[in-house]
Amino acid sequence: MHRGLFLICVLLVTSACSEKPLDTDGMIYLGGGEFNMGTNDGFPYEGPTHPVRLDPFWIDETEVTNAKFAKFVEDTSYVTTAEQLGDAGVFSPELEQWTLVKGADWRHPEGRMSSMYERLEQPVVHVSWSDAVAYCTWEGKRLPTEAEFEFAARGGKEGTIYPWGDEFTPGGKHQANTWQGEFPHQEEAADGFPGVAPVKSYPPNDYGLYDISGNVWEWVNDWYDPNYYRGSPVRNPPGPLEGREKVQRGGSWLCSSNYCMGYRVASRMMTEPDSGLNNLGFRCVGDK
Numbered sequence: 452m453h454r455g456l457f458l459i460c461v462l463l464v465t466s467a468c469s470e471k472p473l474d475t476d477g478m479i480y481l482g483g484g485e486f487n488m489g490t491n492d493g494f495p496y497e498g499p500t501h502p503v504r505l506d507p508f509w510i511d512e513t514e515v516t517n518a519k520f521a522k523f524v525e526d527t528s529y530v531t532t533a534e535q536l537g538d539a540g541v542f543s544p545e546l547e548q549w550t551l552v553k554g555a556d557w558r559h560p561e562g563r564m565s566s567m568y569e570r571l572e573q574p575v576v577h578v579s580w581s582d583a584v585a586y587c588t589w590e591g592k593r594l595p596t597e598a599e600f601e602f603a604a605r606g607g608k609e610g611t612i613y614p615w616g617d618e619f620t621p622g623g624k625h626q627a628n629t630w631q632g633e634f635p636h637q638e639e640a641a642d643g644f645p646g647v648a649p650v651k652s653y654p655p656n657d658y659g660l661y662d663i664s665g666n667v668w669e670w671v672n673d674w675y676d677p678n679y680y681r682g683s684p685v686r687n688p689p690g691p692l693e694g695r696e697k698v699q700r701g702g703s704w705l706c707s708s709n710y711c712m713g714y715r716v717a718s719r720m721m722t723e724p725d726s727g728l729n730n731l732g733f734r735c736v737g738d739k
Contacts, residue, residue: 454515454616457630457638465477465613468488468646471590471591471720472591472738473509473513473591473592473737473738474590474591475737477511477512477513478509478510478511478512478737479509479510479511479512479658479659479660480507480508480509480739481507481508481509481510481537481603482507482660483504483505483506483507483508483672484504484505484507484602485502485503485504485505486502486503486601486602486603486605486609486638487501487502487503487609487610488500488501488502488503488598488601488618488680488717489501489601489680489717490715490717492620493715493717493718493722494659495677496719496738497515497682497717497718497719498680498717499680499685501506501680501681501685502639502685503598503602503683503685503686503692504685504687505598505599505602505686506687506739507555507594507739508599508615508736508737509736509737509738510595510599510603510660510734510735510736510739511592511734511735512655512660512661512735513574513650513651513661513662513734514574514575514587514650514661514662514666514667514669514733515572515574515575515583515732515733515734515735516571516572516573516574516575516650517567517568517572517573517575518571518572519575520557520575520578520586521547521567521571523585523586523589523590527589527604528584529582529585529586530635530727531556531577531578531579531582532559532578532579532581532582532727533555533556533577533579533727534556534557534558534579535680536551536727537553537554537633538551538553538554538555538556539551539552539555539556539727539728539729540552540555540602540726540727540728540729541555541560541561541562541667541728542635542705542728542729542730544635544638544645544646547635548635550670551581555577555727555729556569556575556577556727557575557576557578557582557584557727560576560577560647563730567723570647571647571705571712572649572651573647573648573649573650574647574666574732575664575732576647576667576727576728576729576730576731577727577728577729577731578670578727578730578731578732578733579724579725579726579727580697580724580725580726581724581725583670583732583733586735587733587735588735590735591737592735592736592737593672593735593736593737594670594671594672594674594733594735594736595671595702595734595735595736596671596673596689596690597672597673597688597690597719598687598688598689599611599736600669600671600700600701601716601717603658603660603662603699604656604664604682604700604716605656605703605716606656606657606658606660606663607657608657609646610714611693611716612715612716613626613627613664613714613715613716614626614627614653614655614656614657614663614664614716615627615654619708624649625641625642625643625653626653626654626664627642627653627662627664627665627666627702627714628644628647628648628652628653628662628665628666628704629642629657629665629702629703629704629706629707629714630640630676630705630706630707630710631707632707632708633681633709634705634706634709634710641684644704646704647666647667647704647729647730648662648666648704650662650666650700652666653665662701663701664701664702664714664715664716665701665702665704665706665714666701666703666704666732667701667703667704667730667731667732668699668700668701668702668703668713668728668731668732668737669699669700669701669731669732669733669734670698670699670733671690671697671698671699671700672690672698672699672733673690673691673697674688674690674691674692674693674694674696674697674698674699675691675694675695675697675698675719675721676690676691676694679691695697695723696721696722696723696724697721697722697723697724698719698720698721699719699720699721699722699731700718700719700720701713701714701718701720702715703730703731704730705730721738
């Protein structure tokens with residue numbers, strides 16, 4: 452495929468960067484434990500519900516921001532997949548569709564005339580899976596597994612629909628950056644943001660994690676297999692050995708009640724690992 456250089460790029464960068472010892476500043480320690488992963492009430496590929504047991508790990512309290520990614524690029528001279536290709540996917544609420552925009556990349560979220568320098572505390576977007584891996588390696592961290600992400604997102608709540616409970620807007624207050632109105636024709640922005648929001652704009656979950664639901668989808672380490680849950684290991688499931696697409700978790704500002712409802716705790720999405728989109732970012736985890 453025309454984007455097939457992404458694995459070569461991440462291997463070059465991760466071999467060139469010396470791994471740092473884990474700096475837990477800005478991270479939350481989770482002691483591991485058991486939970487029921489997935490759902491029997493969503494899309495077929497979100498189930499069945501199955502028991503999972505995880506070892507302890509650390510996880511970033513927010514998505515990786517433009518400011519943090521800029522430091523990584525300054526230190527390593529890393530060139531992202533979108534920059535190499537010269538284009539990336541941008542959803543325009545005005546056009547009500549996705550468009551492959553020339554010049555769109557992490558520095559220019561909507562194309563050449565836009566700039567991330569006005570959005571330093573927003574999550575970095577237009578990063579491929581390999582870009583995310585390269586950043587995490589530079590930090591001495593790694594991408595979370597899908598199981599680790601869902602465990603963290605649940606915040607210790609068993610069986611709830613959202614990280615904060617079963618009511619979408621408890622007390623009439625928005626808990627995440629999502630799409631209000633009928634997607635893609637109407638965006639009411641009742642949550643205060645018509646697009647990507649700065650991190651920490653909404654309350655954290657009970658583990659202290661911000662934007663673990665909504666804002667931008669987040670890459671995880673796992674390959675996607677719609678049937679993996681039916682036979683995955685109970686302890687520390689690593690995901691399938693191979694695949695064509697990588698899993699994303701957490702939902703984004705484009706998720707609505709009439710579309711994917713990706714802000715649900717058990718929701719999962721998948722895309723080719725070289726994709727760059729303006730609703731897709733990541734956060735890292737570290738081992739104890």
